[in-house]
Structure formats: structure tokens, C-alpha cells
Amino acid sequence: MTSTAQERSALLSKLGLDAQNKGPLGHVLGTGNIGQAVEKGDGRMEATVRINPDELVWDPQILVLPHGGDLELTLINDDQNTHCALLPSNGDRKFIWLVNHSRGRALLNLDGPGYYWYSSPTGNDEGRGLTGAIVVLGDVPPEARLDRPDQPRP
Amino acid sequence: MTTADYVDAGEAIDQGTLSGKHGTAPPVVAGVTYERILDARSEPQNWLTYYGAYNGQRFSPLDQINTENVKRIGPAWVFQAGTSGMIAGASTYAFEAAPIVVDGVMFVSGWDGWVWALDARTGNEIWRYKHAVPFDVSLCCGNVNRGVAVAQGKVFLVTGNAHLLALDAQTGKRVWDKTYGDVRAGESGTVAPLIIKNMVIVGSSGGEFGVRGHLDAFNLESGEHLWRCYMVPKPGEPGSDTWPADGQAWARGGANCWLTGTFDAETNLLYVGTGNPAPDFDGDVRPGDNLFTDSIVAVDVDQGQIRWHYQCTPHDVWDYDSIAECILFESGGRKLLGHFDKNGYFFVLDRTDGSLVQITPFVDRITWGAITRDGQVTAKVYPDKEGEPVHFYPGPAGAKEWTHAAYSPKTELFYVPVQDVGATATRRRREFKESIPYWGAGVNVDLEDMTGSVSAFDASGEEKWRWRAELPMCASVLATGGDLVFAGEPSGEFNALDARTGEHLWKFQCGSGHHSSPTTYSVDGRQYIAVPVGWGGWAEGFLPGMLGAGHGSALIVFALPES
Numbered sequence: 001m002t003s004t005a006q007e008r009s010a011l012l013s014k015l016g017l018d019a020q021n022k023g024p025l026g027h028v029l030g031t032g033n034i035g036q037a038v039e040k041g042d043g044r045m046e047a048t049v050r051i052n053p054d055e056l057v058w059d060p061q062i063l064v065l066p067h068g069g070d071l072e073l074t075l076i077n078d079d080q081n082t083h084c085a086l087l088p089s090n091g092d093r094k095f096i097w098l099v100n101h102s103r104g105r106a107l108l109n110l111d112g113p114g115y116y117w118y119s120s121p122t123g124n125d126e127g128r129g130l131t132g133a134i135v136v137l138g139d140v141p142p143e144a145r146l147d148r149p150d151q152p153r154p
Numbered sequence: 155m156t157t158a159d160y161v162d163a164g165e166a167i168d169q170g171t172l173s174g175k176h177g178t179a180p181p182v183v184a185g186v187t188y189e190r191i192l193d194a195r196s197e198p199q200n201w202l203t204y205y206g207a208y209n210g211q212r213f214s215p216l217d218q219i220n221t222e223n224v225k226r227i228g229p230a231w232v233f234q235a236g237t238s239g240m241i242a243g244a245s246t247y248a249f250e251a252a253p254i255v256v257d258g259v260m261f262v263s264g265w266d267g268w269v270w271a272l273d274a275r276t277g278n279e280i281w282r283y284k285h286a287v288p289f290d291v292s293l294c295c296g297n298v299n300r301g302v303a304v305a306q307g308k309v310f311l312v313t314g315n316a317h318l319l320a321l322d323a324q325t326g327k328r329v330w331d332k333t334y335g336d337v338r339a340g341e342s343g344t345v346a347p348l349i350i351k352n353m354v355i356v357g358s359s360g361g362e363f364g365v366r367g368h369l370d371a372f373n374l375e376s377g378e379h380l381w382r383c384y385m386v387p388k389p390g391e392p393g394s395d396t397w398p399a400d401g402q403a404w405a406r407g408g409a410n411c412w413l414t415g416t417f418d419a420e421t422n423l424l425y426v427g428t429g430n431p432a433p434d435f436d437g438d439v440r441p442g443d444n445l446f447t448d449s450i451v452a453v454d455v456d457q458g459q460i461r462w463h464y465q466c467t468p469h470d471v472w473d474y475d476s477i478a479e480c481i482l483f484e485s486g487g488r489k490l491l492g493h494f495d496k497n498g499y500f501f502v503l504d505r506t507d508g509s510l511v512q513i514t515p516f517v518d519r520i521t522w523g524a525i526t527r528d529g530q531v532t533a534k535v536y537p538d539k540e541g542e543p544v545h546f547y548p549g550p551a552g553a554k555e556w557t558h559a560a561y562s563p564k565t566e567l568f569y570v571p572v573q574d575v576g577a578t579a580t581r582r583r584r585e586f587k588e589s590i591p592y593w594g595a596g597v598n599v600d601l602e603d604m605t606g607s608v609s610a611f612d613a614s615g616e617e618k619w620r621w622r623a624e625l626p627m628c629a630s631v632l633a634t635g636g637d638l639v640f641a642g643e644p645s646g647e648f649n650a651l652d653a654r655t656g657e658h659l660w661k662f663q664c665g666s667g668h669h670s671s672p673t674t675y676s677v678d679g680r681q682y683i684a685v686p687v688g689w690g691g692w693a694e695g696f697l698p699g700m701l702g703a704g705h706g707s708a709l710i711v712f713a714l715p716e717s
Contacts, residue, residue: 075163076160085166086169086238086239086240088286089286090285090328091285091327091328092168092170092282092283093286094166094168095167095172096163096164096167098163099161101159102160102161102162103160103162103163104163104164105166106165107165107166108286109286110286111286111288111315111333112288113337113338114289114291114337115288115289115290116288116289117240117289118240119239119240136288139336140316140333140335140337140338141333143333143379144316144333144334144335144336146336146341146365146366147384148402149402151402151405151406151587152586152587152588153588153589154587154588154589154590
């Protein structure tokens with residue numbers, strides 16, 4: 001049986017898909033919070049993701065950017081264990097250790113549109129729930145688009 | 155607890171700085187000019203451009219490794235790309251590139267936006283570049299990239315999300331970045347760029363998503379866009395009468411240039427093959443020949459305009475892209491072009507005007523139709539009835555996929571990797587929606603009764619020898635001045651054949667299937683054979699019987715013992 005959108009949150013909780021060691025062992029991908037980056041006056045964007053105690057999930061798990069460009073990301077580990085982050089960025093992926101109760105920064109450059117996954121590649125953090133997504137909205141530049149009439153989309 | 159209580163974790167760093175392998179390459183690419191690339195085979199120690207030279211022959215005059223001593227070669231070094239973290243297309247990546255070598259430095263692209271500069275003598279990594287490719291890009295045939303171009307101090311590559319990048323060849327840092335395709339429309343980038351004059355030229359991928367294929371030229375210094383050449387005409391343009399007059403079939407027509415072209419400076423023409431029409435298998439929605447799909451197209455490289463074309467499969471309903479390389483050669487005083495098409499025929503054209511010289515089948519089983527010696531095409535078996543399965547040879551990957559043939563000017567023979575495998579297509583009409591696969595059929599490629607070969611043909615189309623393989627051959631071949639032909643198998647064996655007889659001389663099990671373009675070079679007088687090994691890509695299209703094989707991600711380089 002499938003759920004309606006309204007029932008989704010309650011069903012996730014009932015089945016224990018949105019917490020550690022409740023239903024499955026970990027926190028199932030895509031069951032966390034959604035947040036949006038804030039655009040600064042200089043065109044850069046900024047956002048914060050954190051790891052809450054004993055949740056082993058990025059909060060927000062899905063971070064949405066209004067367009068491609070530079071993102072100043074603050075990472076906060078409020079957990080009582082050490083984690084890390086391997087994040088997408090043009091040039092090379094960005095890596096940072098996040099010891100217990102630490103706060104760090106990452107400057108990311110992303111194209112978009114599209115979405116990127118990132119994770120904490122230590123132990124099995126990725127499997128337990130520390131896999132998140134960065135979603136970039138927007139379109140490619142006008143000069144890169146096809147010369148044709150507008151086409152239907154799904 | 156306050157913010158001040160937090161331990162300062164600092165700022166995230168480049169992952170590559172934790173690899174123990176990073177540095178700066180010597181400025182070997184600074185002196186790579188158009189003139190040097192024009193005369194690339196006069197410096198056989200290098201492999202300066204995708205095919206080794208503009209002529210697309212994939213031939214090197216190097217002859218230190220030859221028919222007498224090839225049995226003694228072994229691995230000189232191995233580069234293991236591996237992976238960590240999350241990557242796009244983890245199930246479909248393949249190592250498809252042709253390594254470029256300039257004066258002891260190798261530049262090679264991987265999948266998912268990777269580029270490495272390696273010491274070509276030792277395999278030590280010098281620098282790496284990783285582009286962040288969105289996970290949701292439309293990719294018909296895997297998360298793959300076929301290689302880089304180099305010139306004037308820069309390394310050029312395209313990314314899965316259709317960006318063209320220029321990197322500093324010494325540091326790997328990005329110099330400029332241009333978007334040349336629309337990922338929301340289903341476009342992507344997989345091609346190895348080609349440097350001609352002051353331009354870097356790239357084509358688009360996405361023919362399975364109903365896009366409109368194009369070539370683009372950019373100024374290699376500044377990244378300024380110079381021209382775009384669409385391969386499907388708009389209404390009123392030459393060739394538009396081969397598309398329905400009403401509706402927008404042309405706007406979704408395909409004809410992508412997803413493989414690197416070849417170039418003749420005397421004709422000033424770029425020879426490029428175009429991809430399938432869309433939808434691939436449902437021809438009723440696009441009656442007509444559908445120019446310039448499935449064609450060999452000659453483009454004036456300064457103007458970005460089509461000068462002539464030759465269509466290999468008019469009104470294709472089998473997915474027979476004509477993207478394969480156009481090998482330039484001379485015979486009988488004529489400037490010719492050889493092309494092994496997915497439809498199973500070997501075409502030789504006069505490259506000055508596109509006139510047909512000869513056509514010969516190069517695979518045993520061709521049932522989709524027939525082409526006469528004078529070029530008349532008759533379709534026989536095709537998915538024209540909704541819901542009715544139709545079986546045909548070759549399957550949609552073709553009698554030869556994108557992987558390249560080679561030509562030796564010493565033997566005057568072409569060497570072609572052959573895939574003899576069929577498929578069943580069942581037409582299923584669907585509405586067009588941007589970014590959604592637009593095939594118009596369900597397709598199953600045969601799991602049994604398949605074979606392959608490396609076959610040698612002369613310019614008249616006469617088969618001179620055939621080395622039979624157990625499985626279809628799905629990797630580019632390489633011809634050398636040592637009278638050798640190197641060819642990798644899907645099962646992992648890398649083979650050396652006698653270029654004159656086809657005799658099998660040597661093999662090495664590389665641990666993963668081959669789906670790349672091996673190259674050769676020398677450093678300090680020692681010849682090396684380099685082959686990227688990493689099975690994957692559109693395996694369900696060309697060899698589904700090997701879908702369960704491990705991907706691998708190694709670059710293996712062979713040489714004779716030093717002592």
C-alpha cells in the first residue's frame with residue numbers, strides 16, 4: 001500500500017524509517033529535512049547543515065540552492081561521535097573532518113541545474129544515513145539552449 | 155552550549171591533497187600548436203590528439219615492440235583510479251578514454267568528470283581535476299568520457315553536464331568553463347574535443363532523448379563561442395524536406411556528433427559522423443530520410459557549415475548511428491575516407507566531394523536490410539507494427555560500436571573490431587517529453603548466439619584476414635609500425651596480432667573488460683602501450699551477456715623489459 005503525501009510523515013515514523021535502529025538499522029535516504037540556501041548580496045549563497053546527536057543524518061538532508069555558483073557552507077557536528085564530509089565542488093571534492101562537537105566551513109562551486117550527493121565517508125556513515133543531497137535549481141545559460149520551439153516536459 | 159564551544163574544524167580541503175600524489179607538470183603542452191598537431195606523426199614519441207593524428211588512422215610508426223618481441227612485453231606500470239564517496243552513474247561508468255601523451259606526460263580522462271596528469275614513464279599521478287557532475291544528468295549509455303585534447307598550455311575536456319572546460323596543463327586548475335548543451339533538454343557531453351587552428355571543437359550527446367544534435371567551436375584561448383552547426387535542419391533549410399512538413403519532428407531529430415571528427419587541412423573540412431534519428435525505432439512519426447542523421451558530414455571548419463554529406467542509413471529505425479570515425483587515406487591518387495558503420499557496411503568515399511567509391515559488408519549477419527554496391531538501400535526488417543517484436547542483425551550497438559578501427563599505411567589495411575550480435579525491438583509509441591528517453595520501442599539485445607572478430611580489409615573492401623573472438627569485440631584497436639594490431643576483449647584479454655596475417659602473438663588478462671582506445675608512445679627511447687581498462691557503459695546494448703562483469707578502473711601500460 002502506498003501513502004498519500006499527507007500520510008508520508010506519519011508512515012515514515014510509524015515504520016521507523018526516519019530514525020536510527022528503529023525500523024531498519026539506519027536512517028533511510030531521503031527521509032530527512034529540506035532546507036534552502038540564502039543568497040547574499042554578492043551573489044554567493046550560504047547555508048548550514050548539521051548533524052544532530054544520535055541521528056546520523058544531515059539536517060537538512062536535502063539542501064536546495066536557487067542557482068549554480070559559489071556556496072559558503074557551514075557544517076556543524078552536534079553529535080557525540082566523529083564524522084566527516086566529502087562534498088561536490090568543481091575542481092576537486094572537498095573534504096573535512098568533523099570531530100565531536102565541531103564546526104567547519106566549505107566553499108563549494110557547483111554548476112547546476114541538477115542534484116549532487118555527498119556523504120560522510122567514514123565507517124558506514126553513508127549507509128546509516130549521512131548521505132545528503134544538494135539540489136541546484138535554474139537553467140543553463142540561454143546561449144547553451146537548443147534552437148527549437150519550447151518542448152513539453154514531464 | 156554556545157557557538158564558541160565548538161571545536162574549529164577549519165575549512166574543507168581538496169580531497170586530492172590527501173592522495174599523497176600531487177604536483178605540477180612540466181610545461182610540455184605550452185608548445186603544442188596546431189602546426190605540431192598537423193604533423194603529429196612526425197613525433198611518434200607522442201600521442202598528441204585523439205586518434206594520434208588528424209587522419210583518424212590510430213596508427214603509430216613506433217616499432218620497438220614488433221612481431222618478433224611482442225611476446226616479451228609486460229606491465230610497466232598500472233594506474234588504479236578507484237573511487238571513493240558518491241559518484242554519478244556508479245553502475246554504468248566505464249574507462250573509455252584514449253590517453254594523450256606529450257613529452258613524457260600523460261593526460262587521461264576518466265568518468266564522472268575526472269582528469270589525471272600522469273608521469274608517462276612511471277605512472278605517478280601529477281595532478282587531478284574532478285568536475286562535479288550532477289547525478290541526474292540524462293545519460294543513455296553510461297557515465298563515460300572518451301578523452302581530452304591538449305594545446306597551447308591547456309587541457310580540454312567535456313563533462314557529463316555538457317560543459318567544455320579548459321584546464322591549465324601544468325596545474326590542472328580551471329582556466330575557463332563554457333556550457334554548450336542543455337541538460338534540461340536531455341543533452342550531455344562525452345566526446346573527446348578536437349583542436350583545429352585556434353579552435354576547440356566538440357559535439358553533443360543525447361540522441362536517445364530527442365534533442366537536436368550540434369557541433370560547436372570555441373576559441374581555445376578565451377573560450378569565446380565561434381560557431382554552432384546543427385545536424386538537423388530547421389524548416390526551410392537544406393535537407394528540411396526530408397522531415398515532415400508539419401509538426402516538430404525535426405526539433406527532436408537527434409543526429410548528435412558524439413564522437414571526435416577527423417580533419418584534412420587541404421580540403422579544410424572536418425569529417426564527422428552523426429547519430430541516430432529520434433525516436434530511435436519509431437519511424438512513423440518522422441517519415442522521410444531524416445537528414446543529416448546517420449550521415450558522414452563534411453563541415454567547413456572555418457564557417458561551421460555543412461559542405462557535403464553522405465547518409466549511410468536513410469530513415470533509420472534500428473539505432474544505427476554513423477558516428478564512427480572517418481579514416482582519411484590516399485589510394486590511387488585519390489583523397490579517400492573509410493568508415494565502418496553500425497549498419498554493418500564499410501563505406502569508402504571521396505573526401506573531396508562525398509561521392510561513393512565502394513561499399514562492402516564487414517560482418518557476417520546483416521538482416522535489417524541491404525545496401526547495393528552503388529549505394530541503394532533497401533530496408534527489410536524493422537519494428538513497424540505496434541507491439542510486434544522484430545529481430546534483426548546487427549543489434550542497436552551495431553556491427554561496430556563507437557570503438558575505433560585503425561589503418562596502417564605500412565600494410566594498407568584497415569583493422570576493425572566486429573560485433574556480431576542481434577536484437578529484438580518491439581515498437582511502443584510514446585509522446586515526446588523533454589529529458590525523458592525517446593526510443594519508441596522496447597529492446598532486448600541477444601544474450602546468446604553472438605561472436606566477434608578483428609577483421610582486416612583493404613581499401614577495395616576485400617577481407618584479408620580475420621581473427622575470431624569468442625565474444626563481440628567492443629574496444630578500439632591500435633595499429634603500429636611494428637606490424638602489430640592491439641585489441642582488447644570484453645573478457646579482459648589484451649591481445650597483439652600480426653598486422654599482416656592476423657596471427658595471435660600475445661595476450662594479457664587485464665582483470666576487466668576493454669571498452670577504450672589504447673594508444674602508444676615512448677619516453678627516453680622506450681616504447682609503451684597504454685590501455686585504459688574498465689568495463690561498462692552501454693553494456694546492455696552491445697553485450698548484455700557481460701552485464702555482470704566487474705567494472706574495473708585501471709590504466710595498464712606495457713613495455714619490453716628494460717634490460
